[in-house]
Every structure is written in C-alpha cells, then in structure tokens.
Amino acid sequence: MKLEQKVAIITGGASGIGRGMALAMAKEGAYVVIVDISEEKGAATEKELNEISRGKFIKADISDRDEIKRIVSETVQTFGKINILVNNAHASKQILFTETKPEDLALSFNTGFYPTFNLMQECFPYLKETKGSVINFASGAGLTGMVTQASYAAAKEAIRGLSRVVANEWGQYQINVNLISPIALSPGVEQWREHFPAAYEETVNKIPLKRMGDCEQDIGRVAVFLASEDSSFITGQTIMVDGGSVMLR
C-alpha cells in the first residue's frame, strides 16, 4: 500500500481521469475526497471508493472562490489532514482563436487556472504539515499549440508556469508539485469520438503506442506514483502520460 491513510482531494473526481485516479489511489489505501459538479456521478464514485477504502463526495463548482474554502474545511473536518491535492477538472470550448470571446476565455481560466491557484493556496498549511504532493494537469494541446484550443492552451500553459514557480517556492517544505499531461478515454473524449469518429481514429493512429490511455490503469497509476514516496525527489516536472504523443526535450 503506497498511500496508506493518506488524504487526497481530487477535483473533477466523479468521472473520467479524476475517477480513475481516485480509484487507483483508494486501492493503495488513500482516503479520497472527490469534488465535482455532477451529483449523480459524484455519488456513484463515492460509493465505489467506500467499497475500496474511504471516500467522500463534495458537490461544488470549483469556479466559485467561496467553495474552495468549504472544500478544504470539509476535507479537514472529515479526515483531519491533506496529503495530496490533484487539480484535475477543467472545462473549455473548442473554437478558432479569432472567434474566441471573453466568456470562452473566462470558462477555461475559471474552471482550470483559478481553481488550481486557489486550491494550492488554501491547502498550503496542510500540505506543509504533511510534506504533501500536488498534481496539476497540463495538455498536449497547450504544449503543441493545437488549433481551436486558444483558451484551453493558454490556461494549461499558465498552470504549468505557476506549477514551476510553486515547486521552487515549496521545495524547502518537501512539497512536490508536478504535472501530468495525459491522453485517456474519458467520457469527455468518448463524446468527441461519437461526434468526430474519423478525427478520433486519426488521433489514435498518431499515438506512438497506438492506443488511448486508460483513466485508472494508465493515468491513475502514474498519479499514485507522483503522490507516493517513490517520487519524493521529483518536482516541477511535466510527466507525459500520452503514449509518446509529445516527446519533451
């Protein structure tokens, strides 16, 4: 058990990659708080977590600054500490740059960048106490400048920049801050496959390992590693868990 009795907060933990990480962490003994706007999916994943370890669903919209304080205080009231913070949820609209409106930019920054910033600040005293780990989320869309992803890519690269600064500032407290840049068959990607099957096939063909990642086995297991003692000498890094799609140099 690599995460025995460690307490994790995972935003967007009700479904997709967030759920995959929650299950993988629970199987390593972690107590997992999932934060999500979806009541139905949140309740279902909470039930799954309680069958493995201990889980708690907090229904909250992370773009609401006041909810950030509630998420942290409810977690500490329930489990007494925070070891792992995973900033996973992120919503955005795919649209050409010239058509991107302020509200599109706001959606991406309010669900991706600001909650990552705010939750890191709010969790700091607890992470300092436990010498904890932060896992933030990047994207190949940001790293490669994918078309129609202006608002999303901008927020994702802002998250990467912020993560490097915080990794430098918190190194002295033995708090690790890393990023995962994933590719996985989440419900969000499944929806895209339904609407654009040819583009989906083309994308999979371009992946060197010729398959989509699995939310729990591929992404969840790497999140366990980044939250465990095994990665205690890694910080400020973007870990590509994307079948080799983007090879950093």
Ligand SMILES: NC(=O)c1ccc[n+]([C@@H]2O[C@H](COP(=O)([O-])OP(=O)(O)OC[C@H]3O[C@@H](n4cnc5c(N)ncnc54)[C@H](O)[C@@H]3O)[C@@H](O)[C@H]2O)c1
């Ligand atoms: N799936 C991929 O291939 C892929 C590729 C690159 C990057 N990513 C990144 O990985 C992360 C997870 O991706 P995914 O595909 O599992 O996403 P997803 O869209 O399938 O799931 C996101 C979850 O976040 C929740 N959520 C959305 N807005 C919220 C809000 N305001 N407050 C609380 N919860 C909210 C949703 O209800 C959902 O459960 C994201 O940061 C995404 O940008 C994913």
